[in-house]
Amino acid sequence: MKKAATIRDVAARAGVSVSVVSRVLNDTGPVAPAKRAQVLEAIEELGYRPKAAARQLSQERPDTIGLLLADLANPFFARLADRVVAEARSRELQVVLMTTQEDPHLEEQALRTLLDRSVGGVIGTPTGHNVEHWEKLAKLEMPVVFVDRAIEGLDQVDVVSIENVESAATATGHLLDRGHRRIGLVPGPLDTTTGIERVRGYERALAERGVARDDRLVRPVPFRGESGADVMAQMLALDEPPTAVVVANTAQVRVVLRMLAQGRVSIPDDLSLVVFDDNPWTDLIQPPLTAVRQPIDMLALHSVDLVHARMRQKLPPSPRRVRVAAEFLERSSTAEPRTG
Structure with a gap:
């Protein structure tokens, strides 16, 4: 591990004495504004942390x-x-x-x-x-x-x-193999690697079976909040709604299930469902949920x-x-x- 910066390193970088650095750190005495700025800049540049330095010295x-x-x-x-x-x-x-x-x-x-x-x-x-x-x-x-x-x-x-691309491809392929062609996907945000990779896996499975992607069926949502219910309702309201959905956002599974129950959507008669992740309750509810279990x-x-x-x-x-x-x-x- 790289040696942590010391108070002497900070003093040398700032061109001041160790006592000046100490006064800035502990606010124990007057320091000219220009010198204080030099010390703070040196601390930032060196990544100096007093406790880290103390640990290194001891x-x-x-x-x-x-x-x-x-x-x-x-x-x-x-x-x-x-x-x-x-x-x-x-x-x-x-x-x-x-x-x-x-x-x-x-x-x-x-x-x-x-x-x-x-x-x-x-x-x-x-x-x-x-x-x-x-x-x-x-x-x-x-x-x-x-x-x-x-x-x-x-x-x-x-x-x-986990193998996000492979996992999403397997989940989507499972539904395609059962005859579904209108498959929705609820991933996490696309500024996260899990969101990006699970969309890639979904697209790969569609492409391998010659099924075109419909952007209206791919609905990324945040991990927090209850946006999963909103996008699920929007997909079901389409002229050609999905016959199956992969909920690839672990935080939204319960939200989606609650919305489907409130809407009296029968699983799997009205809608087939695959979820990430395998929570302790996913095989206890009716019907037990097909799931991607993350290790x-x-x-x-x-x-x-x-x-x-x-x-x-x-x-x-x-x-x-x-x-x-x-x-x-x-x-x-x-x-x-x-x-x-």
């Missing part, structure tokens, strides 16, 4: 990782957090858990907090924004592992995810393994891309389209 071995997840109200991320903590504990690592609630501003604040807390590495689910802040961590040689999602163009970061245990295992190895400098510098296969579970929520 040679304390980092034993804490930051876990920055999107939304613990989403069962997928709640279970992922639980498994990451378990994997970390087995390696005698502590976890500082923070959430972004899919808000780039909260993500920026959380990244600053994790730096100030001097964590040894970060496992994160990025919002797709704040690229410069994630880049800063990488430039400081802070071990970072993206889990579930990545940021396109940020190639120096390790990534652990949360494996996502947690690989993420902690990678950040742990990076913290101990046991891996070559080239980034790792780990893609884990998801499991397709056929149940009773899909059938051939009803004729007439």
